Structures are given as C-alpha cells and as structure tokens.
Amino acid sequence: MKKRCVGMLLAGGEGKRLGLLTKELAKPAVPFGGKYRIIDFTLSNCSNSGIHTVGVLTQYSPLILNKHIGIGKPWDLDRQEDGVTILSPYTAKKGGSWFQGTADAIYQNIHYIDQYDPEYVLVISGDHIYQMNYEHLIQHHEEKQSDATISVIEVPWEEAPRFGILNTHDDLEIYEFDEKPEEPKNNLASMGIYIFNWKTLRKYLLDDSDIENSDHDFGKDIIPAMLNDGKRMYAYRFEGYWKDVGTIQSYWEANMDLLEEDLSVSLNNKEWRTYSQDLNFPPQYLDHTAVVENSLINSGSWISGTVKDSILFECIDVSTGSTVKESILHPNVKIGKNCTINRAIIMENVVVPDNTVIDGSKYDEPVVINDEYVEQLT
Amino acid sequence: MNNLMGLINLEHEYDFLEELTYFRSGAAAPFAGRYRLIDFTLSNMVKSEITEVAVFTNKKYRSLMDHAGTGADWELARRHGGLFILPPDWNDPTDISRGDLRHFHNNRDYFHRSKADHVIISGSQFIANTSYEKAFKYHLDKDADVTLITTKVQEDLPEHVSQLRIEKDENGKVSNLTNEQSNKELFTGVYIIKKEVLLNLVDECIAFHKDHFFFHGVKENIPNLNVRTFEYDGYSMFINSIESFFRNNMNLLNPEAYRGLFFTNSYVKTKISNQPPVKYRHSADVKDSLLANGCVIDGDISKSVIFRGVQVKKGASIKNSIIMQRCVIEEGVHLENVILDKDVQITRGQTFIGSPEKPFIVAKRRVI
Numbered sequence: 001m002k003k004r005c006v007g008m009l010l011a012g013g014e015g016k017r018l019g020l021l022t023k024e025l026a027k028p029a030v031p032f033g034g035k036y037r038i039i040d041f042t043l044s045n046c047s048n049s050g051i052h053t054v055g056v057l058t059q060y061s062p063l064i065l066n067k068h069i070g071i072g073k074p075w076d077l078d079r080q081e082d083g084v085t086i087l088s089p090y091t092a093k094k095g096g097s098w099f100q101g102t103a104d105a106i107y108q109n110i111h112y113i114d115q116y117d118p119e120y121v122l123v124i125s126g127d128h129i130y131q132m133n134y135e136h137l138i139q140h141h142e143e144k145q146s147d148a149t150i151s152v153i154e155v156p157w158e159e160a161p162r163f164g165i166l167n168t169h170d171d172l173e174i175y176e177f178d179e180k181p182e183e184p185k186n187n188l189a190s191m192g193i194y195i196f197n198w199k200t201l202r203k204y205l206l207d208d209s210d211i212e213n214s215d216h217d218f219g220k221d222i223i224p225a226m227l228n229d230g231k232r233m234y235a236y237r238f239e240g241y242w243k244d245v246g247t248i249q250s251y252w253e254a255n256m257d258l259l260e261e262d263l264s265v266s267l268n269n270k271e272w273r274t275y276s277q278d279l280n281f282p283p284q285y286l287d288h289t290a291v292v293e294n295s296l297i298n299s300g301s302w303i304s305g306t307v308k309d310s311i312l313f314e315c316i317d318v319s320t321g322s323t324v325k326e327s328i329l330h331p332n333v334k335i336g337k338n339c340t341i342n343r344a345i346i347m348e349n350v351v352v353p354d355n356t357v358i359d360g361s362k363y364d365e366p367v368v369i370n371d372e373y374v375e376q377l378t
Numbered sequence: 379m380n381n382l383m384g385l386i387n388l389e390h391e392y393d394f395l396e397e398l399t400y401f402r403s404g405a406a407a408p409f410a411g412r413y414r415l416i417d418f419t420l421s422n423m424v425k426s427e428i429t430e431v432a433v434f435t436n437k438k439y440r441s442l443m444d445h446a447g448t449g450a451d452w453e454l455a456r457r458h459g460g461l462f463i464l465p466p467d468w469n470d471p472t473d474i475s476r477g478d479l480r481h482f483h484n485n486r487d488y489f490h491r492s493k494a495d496h497v498i499i500s501g502s503q504f505i506a507n508t509s510y511e512k513a514f515k516y517h518l519d520k521d522a523d524v525t526l527i528t529t530k531v532q533e534d535l536p537e538h539v540s541q542l543r544i545e546k547d548e549n550g551k552v553s554n555l556t557n558e559q560s561n562k563e564l565f566t567g568v569y570i571i572k573k574e575v576l577l578n579l580v581d582e583c584i585a586f587h588k589d590h591f592f593f594h595g596v597k598e599n600i601p602n603l604n605v606r607t608f609e610y611d612g613y614s615m616f617i618n619s620i621e622s623f624f625r626n627n628m629n630l631l632n633p634e635a636y637r638g639l640f641f642t643n644s645y646v647k648t649k650i651s652n653q654p655p656v657k658y659r660h661s662a663d664v665k666d667s668l669l670a671n672g673c674v675i676d677g678d679i680s681k682s683v684i685f686r687g688v689q690v691k692k693g694a695s696i697k698n699s700i701i702m703q704r705c706v707i708e709e710g711v712h713l714e715n716v717i718l719d720k721d722v723q724i725t726r727g728q729t730f731i732g733s734p735e736k737p738f739i740v741a742k743r744r745v746i
Contacts, residue, residue, distance in 0.1 A: 019410065033654075033655075034654070035654065035655050035671075036657035074652065112466040126650070259657075261659070267654035267655075267657075268654055268657065268672070268674060273652060274654070275652050276652070277652065278650045278652055278653075279645075280647050280648060280650075281645060282410075282411070282412075282636075282641075282645065282646070282668075283410065283411030283412055283642035283668040283669055283670040283671075283683075283684075284656065284666055284668070284669050284670075285631075285633070285636055285667075286664045286665060286666070286667055286669070287633065287665070288665050288666045288667060289665075290664065290665055291663075292658045292662060292664060293658060293659075293660055293662060294657040294659060294660050295657075295658050296654070296656065296657055296658075296660065297656050297658065298656075298671065299412075299653055299655075299657040299671050301441065307658075313655075336555075
C-alpha cells in the first residue's frame, strides 16, 4: 500500500502556557474561532492538500481530542485503506514509555509509517492556525531534491529570538539552525512543518534513539544532526497567515484576527474550507434589544444584549442589558442580565450571574474565567 | 423500540408551495433557517427510537434524495434497517394498484422484511418536535388497530381547513372523521397502525380499485376497526400553502415559539453542512431575526429568517422576509415581505416589497 506522503500530526503537547484552557484537555482540542478546535486547521490542511494518510500523535488528556477526531469524517479522512489514525503511547513486548520528544513520538510509530512505505513524511503540529497547501511544500522539496524541507515564515526581528531561526544561502539551502538565538542573524523562523525523505529520516530516528542524552526532538537533535552530516536541506517560504497559539495572548489575538476584513485565513474561504464537527443546533436568534458588531456568533445562541468585537461559540445566551466586548465565549456560556464582560475568555458551560463585571483589560493578558472564578464573585 | 417501523408517505402531498416547489417536493422545502420540512418528521421518528424509515415519493425527489443522503445525519445509516427512499417503481405488468397503493404494492418487501408489528405513517406537513413513544405505548395498551395523533387548535387558521377532525364515541373510540370546522380536535396526518391490519387493508383497497390508502383503507373502515387517538399538546403547526409557510416561519421569531419548537426536546436533526459562525461586520444592524451559520452580514435585518451562507452587503435592508441559502443581497437593496429561494442574487439598489398576506417570491438561482 505505497503512499507518496504520510502526515504525522503532533498533538500530544500539554500547552502549559495556555493555563486554565488546557487544564483538562490537550492544546489542539482547545475551542477556537467560534466553532472549531485548534487542530481543525491542520487536519483541514491535510485534507485540502490531498494528504489522506494522517497519524495523530496524542498523549496529554486525550479524551476530548480523540472524540473530536473520531473516525475523521468531517475532514473526509474516514477511509478504508488509510485515513486518520490516532497513535497513542503504548506498551509492547519490550515495555513502553511516554513519547519523550517530538522525534521520539515518530520513532515509536515507525511501524505505522512503514505500512505505507511512503516517499515522504510530513511532520506538522496541531497547535498552529494557518491555511497551507502542503502539496506546494512537497513540490518545492522535490524541485530542490532535498532530504528535508522546513517551512519558514518571516517574523518581526524583535520576535525572532522566540523562534527556531534558519540561516540559509540565497537559494534557501539551510546551513545553520539556531534554536531561540539571542542575536538572530535572520528573521526566517521555522514553522515546525517538515518534509523528510522517509528513508533518510528513518535512519536518523533510529540513530537518535540510541543517544542517551538526546532530547529526541526535531529542532534540538534531528535537524542539527542532519545539518552536521551535510544533508541537503532547504527552507520553504510561506507567505500567508500563520500563528502559533501557544499563549493566552496569542490565542486571543489569533481569535481576534478572524474578525479582520481581509485576513487570508478566512473561515468563509470557499477555496480552502476549514472543517470541524458540526452539530444540530438551531439558528441563532437576535431579539429586538440585540446590538451585534464586528463579531462571530455560532448557532444555538440567543442574543438580547450588546456584543462587540467578540467570538461566540454555540449555544451562548447574552441577556438584556449586558455588554460583551473583545471577548471569547466558549460553548454554552450564559451571561446574565446587566453584565459587563471586557477582554475575557469564558470557559465552556460557565454561567455568569446577573450584574457581574469582568474587566480583563486590567491584566497583562486577557483573563480566563472558569466556574471557580465565578463562584468567588458571588 | 424495535416493534415500530416508520413510513413517510409523500404521495398525496401536491406541489403546495408555488415557486418553492417548482423543482422540489414540498417535503424538501427549506424551513426555519436551516431545515427542510421533512427533517421534523424524520427527527421525530428517530426520537421515537425507530431504526427503519421508508419514504414514498413520486415526483421531484432529486433534492429530497440529495438532502436525505444515506440518512447518516439522522443516525439512519444502519447495517440493518435505516433509511429507504422509495421512488416510483412501476414495473409489474399484472399490477392493478393505483395512487399511493402502488407504493404499498411495490414495496411490500419493506413491510415483510421488518420484524416490527406496527407502522407509524406520517406526511411532512405537520411540524413539531416530539417523540411518538408515548403514543405507541398508548396504542399497545388499547390494543388499537390504528392510533391517530391529534392536536387541538385554539385559533382557526386557513391551513386547518383541509385537516380532518375527530369524532369519538363514549368509549373514546373514533367513530368518524369529518370536516366539521367547529370541531377543534384535528388529525395531524400522523398515525400508528398494526402492520397486519395495514397489509390486509392494502390488499382490500387494491382489489376494489381504490387509490388512497388512508381515505379508502382506514377512514372508510372506521366502524370495523379499533381506532384510537393520542393528543399531542406541544408547539406545532401545519404547513400546506405559501401563506402558512410564510406565517409559520415568521411566527418562529416569537421567542416562545422558537423555544417551543427547538428547545423543548432534543435538537431537530438536519443535513450537516460545514458553515463557519455568522460574521457580523461593523455596519451590521440585526434585530428580531433568526440567522443560520455561514452568513456574512454588513446590512440591516429585522424580523427575518436568514438561511445558511447568505451575504447581506452594506446599506442593504431586509424586513419581514425569508432569505434562503447562499443568496446575495447587494448594496442598497431593500426587501420587505419577500421570500427568496436558494442562490438568488439581488443586484444593487433594487427594492422589492410584497404584502404580508402575499409575499413576493423569487424562484431558485435567479439573478435580478
């Protein structure tokens, strides 16, 4: 069952910096954009790019993530021969262990990839928001006859020290990889999207697994080892929108970006659709006191108050006299009467009592509200 | 409840929605922002734990089949049973059956193969969000041959005129079905019947050249059968004309009606699509309206029902109207008392005003 390319989607991260949002679920499963979960963007990219063999590596609190992915139906990845496969850590005759690093996660699933005997392996993460045709990346990889191709994006110079920076020759051949350099020579940041020739990567994974003090990480170990050996490695420049939603601030920003008029990562883009589980909620209702501006609102919602610059998931109530501004309300949030909600992220099923004021603009980053926070208020 | 099988009989539902049924059967007419009329019947059957449902359809069933698909969206894509769309199949040269009896005749296998002993039969014009489990239990308790689902109406509306009314004897047995307008107990068109009784009546009707199973089989045999009634007292409506279609859509803008239809029972199921949340832009002004996902709104909307994927551009205004899937309303357009079928585009600056009693209807896929 030979396949040209197998996608390996890393979705096991805890996402510590997302705090409360990932207290009980994996980062890729965090709700995003009014009806999606973060991982929908990469799964949709796979499907839209014609990559229909996708292994999803899960580890941290996987219940909701696994349920969401299911048999992959929303992404047309429910297939007989290939489709999506959840790859969780496991024990075998020789024992077992949790995935130690990104490379270790792939190493432990070599047998999964080998079934398909692929030419290439695409390694991606489930915590980035972007719309990318991986076919273009593979074509670039083939044109350059590369052993590994890394997708890069230009980041503002002042932010470059936060990223893995690739130093390249003029033809984009990579000669150096700086993980979070203090003084970057370049502003081409790795997006954590890699194409490898499977045969080559397989050898490096096996070698790396024997190195005791290795972190078994693509950025720290595999890429530097390949560079050391003089493998042909090229960068691929990505021009569109891309955001790593690793922090509360960037999560909030990426959501707000969806409200921009001309954002390339539009949810309404018919040429590049973003798929997700869809449920049967009735149409939303805006009554005669509703004021809604510059916002996304999902079905099942009932709006009597004012909503501005906000993202509302399904089945939200905003009662009369209440104002929601610059906020993100996760599914089933109910806002009582005469509340003021500003710059807050309110978590699933939270009921905000009448007359509550939550002002997140007082903090450095948007405030995340859960049940306990609401209990303290009352 | 394996003992009950479903049948949606559309044979006698004519093209009752004018422009909206030029290209589709009434059962497939869009309703309430994201549904088709048949969704309510299908959902109610599934909520009654029925796992096999057949649809008798005669004409214009392309869009109905497209909508229903494998039945997966109603959990009716089953290894055993599931959804059967049964279009006409008139190939038996010895067949003398007529009307909906041809469907029964040609699809006898559907009834024979099922283990169920009872059949629930419905059309698509009675709209409610319920389960028929209690009615079925009552049907079994009374050992009824036929149990008619009824509803009481407070106010006489034009769509009620054609509905049959129930007359009962002192034991609660149905004695007659009439058109006596002062009688407020209406037959909903939904009934449960013993499979054996159904098949016998079908044979009898065919033998005597009858053409309407319910009228000639059930109604004419009321004295010979144990016919009971079970009253549904929740929110409901009948849709059998453009006038009732328009008014009942508009009624859903009343919060009690909206909650009554959508939030009193589990959600009504329909074909899943993949639409993003509604995008309201800076100049949007929307009040008293229902909106389905995928819309992008720049203009003003009041007292309207807006289906999935509709675009309303800046400076456009929509009042008291129904705008179906993927319509585009360009800048400066004003619409009032209008029904736009799917994929209609209204170009810049135009005004269309119908009357609330006679809305202005635009057929599918027109550019005006």
